[in-house]
Amino acid sequence: MPAVxxxxxxxxxxxxxxxxxxxxxxxxVDKAPKGLSEDIIRFxxxxxxxxxxxxxxxxxxxxxWLTMEEPTWARVEYPKIDFNDLxxxxxxxxxxxxxxxxxxxxxxxxxxxxxxxxxxEQEILAGVKTSRVAVDAVFDSVSVVTxxxxxxxxxxxxxxxxxxxxxxxxxxxxxxxxSVVSTTDxxxxxxxxxxxxxxxxxxxxxxxRCPMELSTYFRINEKNTxxxxxxxxxxxxxxxVSYLEGCTAPQRDENQLHAAVVELVALDDAExxxxxxQNWYPGDAQGKGGIYNFVTKRGDCRGHRSKISWTQVETxxxxxxxxxxxxxxxxxxxxxxYSIAVSNGHQQIDSGTKMIHLGKNTSSRIISKGISAGKSNxxxxxxxxxxxxxxxxxxxxxxxxxxxxxxCGAHTVPYIDVKNxxxxxxxxxTTSKISEDxxxxxxxxxxxxxEAIALIVNGFVKDVIQELPMxxxxxxxxxxxxxxxxxxx
Amino acid sequence: MLExxxxxxxxxxxxxxxxxxxxxxxxxxEVAAIMGPNGSGKSTLSYILSGRDDxxxxxxxILLNGESILELNPAERASKGIFLAFQYPVEIPGVATMQxxxxxxxxQRKARGEEELTTPDFIRRVKEAAAKLxxxxxxxxxxxxxxxxxxxxxxxxxLQMALLEPSLCVLDETDSGLDIDALKIVADGVNALKSPDRxxxxxxxxxxxxxxxxxxxxxxxxxxxxxxSGDKALAxxxxxxxxxxxxxxxx
Ligand SMILES: Nc1ncnc2c1ncn2[C@@H]1O[C@H](COP(=O)(O)OP(=O)(O)OP(=O)(O)O)[C@@H](O)[C@H]1O
Ligand SMILES: [Mg+2]
Numbered sequence: 218m219p220a221v222x223x224x225x226x227x228x229x230x231x232x233x234x235x236x237x238x239x240x241x242x243x244x245x246v247d248k249a250p251k252g253l254s255e256d257i258i259r260f261x262x263x264x265x266x267x268x269x270x271x272x273x274x275x276x277x278x279x280x281x282w283l284t285m286e287e288p289t290w291a292r293v294e295y296p297k298i299d300f301n302d303l304x305x306x307x308x309x310x311x312x313x314x315x316x317x318x319x320x321x322x323x324x325x326x327x328x329x330x331x332x333x334x335x336x337x338e339q340e341i342l343a344g345v346k347t348s349r350v351a352v353d354a355v356f357d358s359v360s361v362v363t364x365x366x367x368x369x370x371x372x373x374x375x376x377x378x379x380x381x382x383x384x385x386x387x388x389x390x391x392x393x394x395x396s397v398v399s400t401t402d403x404x405x406x407x408x409x410x411x412x413x414x415x416x417x418x419x420x421x422x423x424x425x426r427c428p429m430e431l432s433t434y435f436r437i438n439e440k441n442t443x444x445x446x447x448x449x450x451x452x453x454x455x456x457x458v459s460y461l462e463g464c465t466a467p468q469r470d471e472n473q474l475h476a477a478v479v480e481l482v483a484l485d486d487a488e489x490x491x492x493x494x495q496n497w498y499p500g501d502a503q504g505k506g507g508i509y510n511f512v513t514k515r516g517d518c519r520g521h522r523s524k525i526s527w528t529q530v531e532t533x534x535x536x537x538x539x540x541x542x543x544x545x546x547x548x549x550x551x552x553x554x555y556s557i558a559v560s561n562g563h564q565q566i567d568s569g570t571k572m573i574h575l576g577k578n579t580s581s582r583i584i585s586k587g588i589s590a591g592k593s594n595x596x597x598x599x600x601x602x603x604x605x606x607x608x609x610x611x612x613x614x615x616x617x618x619x620x621x622x623x624x625c626g627a628h629t630v631p632y633i634d635v636k637n638x639x640x641x642x643x644x645x646x647t648t649s650k651i652s653e654d655x656x657x658x659x660x661x662x663x664x665x666x667x668e669a670i671a672l673i674v675n676g677f678v679k680d681v682i683q684e685l686p687m688x689x690x691x692x693x694x695x696x697x698x699x700x701x702x703x704x705x706x
Numbered sequence: 707m708l709e710x711x712x713x714x715x716x717x718x719x720x721x722x723x724x725x726x727x728x729x730x731x732x733x734x735x736e737v738a739a740i741m742g743p744n745g746s747g748k749s750t751l752s753y754i755l756s757g758r759d760d761x762x763x764x765x766x767x768i769l770l771n772g773e774s775i776l777e778l779n780p781a782e783r784a785s786k787g788i789f790l791a792f793q794y795p796v797e798i799p800g801v802a803t804m805q806x807x808x809x810x811x812x813x814q815r816k817a818r819g820e821e822e823l824t825t826p827d828f829i830r831r832v833k834e835a836a837a838k839l840x841x842x843x844x845x846x847x848x849x850x851x852x853x854x855x856x857x858x859x860x861x862x863x864x865l866q867m868a869l870l871e872p873s874l875c876v877l878d879e880t881d882s883g884l885d886i887d888a889l890k891i892v893a894d895g896v897n898a899l900k901s902p903d904r905x906x907x908x909x910x911x912x913x914x915x916x917x918x919x920x921x922x923x924x925x926x927x928x929x930x931x932x933x934x935s936g937d938k939a940l941a942x943x944x945x946x947x948x949x950x951x952x953x954x955x956x957x
Contacts, residue, residue, distance in 0.1 A: 657780060659810075660780035665817075669781070
């Protein structure tokens with residue numbers, strides 16, 4: 218059999234039903250009635266014991282959303298979503314908000330154990346040498362627990378669920394929420410503003426280097442339930458924080474919606490490193506089920522010499538629609554985007570970044586590695602925009618696509634918009650097939666086909682993997698291997 | 707050790723026959739040299755031995771220790787002890803040589819039901835083997851074969867061979883691109899692996915390599931067949947007279 222033909226045949230036998238986090242947890246839940254209305258929004262706001270101004274903010278967003286149209290410009294296809302056929306709030310019974318670990322339902326703790334996410338601080342501390350990571354665990358619509366809160370508090374760092382922050386730090390919320398992604402930014406962001414349920418809030422005050430990695434694990438468990446994550450991270454002057462989010466969901470036949478908004482604000486000399494390992498359920502081999510991941514993530518380099526870097530490893534979701542962006546407002550500020558997007562089976566990814574250069578001497582760097590297998594479609598869509606006053610702006614973009622088999626697609630759609638002649642922009646893009654020579658060479662050394670492909674792919678994405686916090690780099694490499702399982706026979 | 711009987715093989719894509727009724731036996735402990743003009747099918751034979759799927763075997767048998775290997779994929783054949791030092795080693799970007807070696811060694815061990823190597827044990831083995839081939843540590847940290855000079859690539863092949871301890875070594879023009887000193891180092895590396903239960907096939911165009919790796923048998927491959935076999939004297943004859951006579955006699 219010719220080599221190419223063989224790859225094609227192997228891919229034809231594709232089976233991506235290997236999702237390791239597809240279990241469902243039977244747990245008693247507290248749910249809002251199905252559908253979306255002002256009453257439902259009042260219900261959510263009341264459940265979260267929000268102040269009146271927050272409810273008004275939501276209702277305003279909702280009224281705007283009713284006048285908006287769903288965007289269609291992305292290279293993704295899916296049946297029209299009936300927004301009235303969804304639940305907008307689901308919480309494990311008895312958890313109206315995060316509590317201490319002792320009060321968390323043991324059933325839930327077992328879920329996180331199964332997912333490999335440590336929630337018991339003692340256990341983390343007991344694990345000799347393994348570096349400590351503070352975790353906020355969000356289950357459907359609520360945060361169930363946040364670890365290491367006290368220790369972080371000592372350093373002056375606030376790390377809690379956004380629901381708690383709205384009650385406990387209303388001034389910060391009022392000042393920053395919606396200041397990067399306005400409530401009317403886009404269809405899904407506006408929907409999120411109306412119905413967001415939980416997510417994390419991080420505030421690192423002036424001059425503080427956050428003493429540990431922060432992370433949030435999102436889990437969608439309930440059927441027909443949308444998860445509307447809202448996360449807000451603020452680094453004051455000279456502060457530094459590294460944050461990671463991870464996500465999983467049970468295997469279900471019907472699609473589930475995750476529409477998130479993440480806002481980052483970096484003041485003078487501050488740095489935020491935001492990493493994502495996205496592993497939502499991708500759907501089965503026939504393309505049934507899976508998460509619709511419609512996400513708006515944006516960082517504002519508000520201060521001079523500030524820096525925001527997004528690193529993402531996207532392996533899950535049926536559809537991903539996501540463009541983590543940086544507004545480079547401060548002079549000499551810097552934005553980075555490192556991305557690995559793996560699509561297999563029937564997955565569709567339309568992802569990329571926007572780098573908006575407003576300040577002087579701003580710089581940005583984009584490294585995107587797309588890997589498509591099966592019948593998937595993988596699009597990089599990126600924008601680099603240099604505004605009139607952005608003297609001496611620089612951008613470097615590198616987009617590489619790797620194809621496994623020949624029934625998948627890779628597309629690169631860069632938009633470059635320069636309004637200042639001093640800008641320096643470099644753009645490189647390549648598309649290649651996984652080489653039969655490399656595969657044969659590795660196999661000749663005794664490496665089985667799937668491992669050979671995983672090894673070659675991990676080599677292909679190395680530039681991005683090394684941007685991940687050490688603790689997660691190995692995990693991410695494994696995940697890439699797993700998500701390509703079944704891309705050969 | 708290796709027995710090839712009436713082997714016919716063609717290019718899968720277009721059906722062109724390259725190997726046309728080839729017979730060859732290589733015993734354990736033996737060093738067999740295969741020589742032959744460009745395009746006669748030497749590299750193709752090495753690929754077919756290691757299971758590359760660009761080629762289809764249409765007739766004949768390949769037996770390794772009495773067992774047919776035709777149904778095995780390249781990784782399975784490797785675990786059974788077949789090693790091919792490539793004429794053109796392939797670059798694997800982003801994968802450090804060390805990492806590649808570790809995966810390969812452990813995968814083969816796994817396939818044979820052996821324990822994985824511990825990291826210190828692995829590092830010790832690599833260091834020892836690399837030192838013998840005068841490969842420096844910096845090279846081991848670089849992605850495999852990427853930007854390696856021709857000679858470095860060939861040395862890296864022999865390093866892998868030394869670490870994987872195969873039972874059948876196939877060296878495809880390992881001497882090409884080597885300077886005199888490197889040729890000696892590589893030949894020493896190959897000779898060090900000589901053992902009564904290991905067979906070696908050396909594909910080469912030049913006597914020069916055979917001065918260092920002394921063959922027990924020499925075979926001339928032409929148009930997909932072995933047209934002449936002999937001992938090391940045959941290689942000297944070819945060096946002096948070229949292939950014309952032998953080809954003429956065979957025709
Ligand atoms: N995959 C392939 N597609 C097309 N032709 C091929 C393929 N593989 C081998 N050939 C052809 O088969 C013949 C034998 O090639 P091979 O590489 O085995 O020769 P060789 O004896 O190793 O030559 P050299 O001494 O130049 O290395 C050549 O004519 C070559 O072009
Ligand atoms: Mg050859």
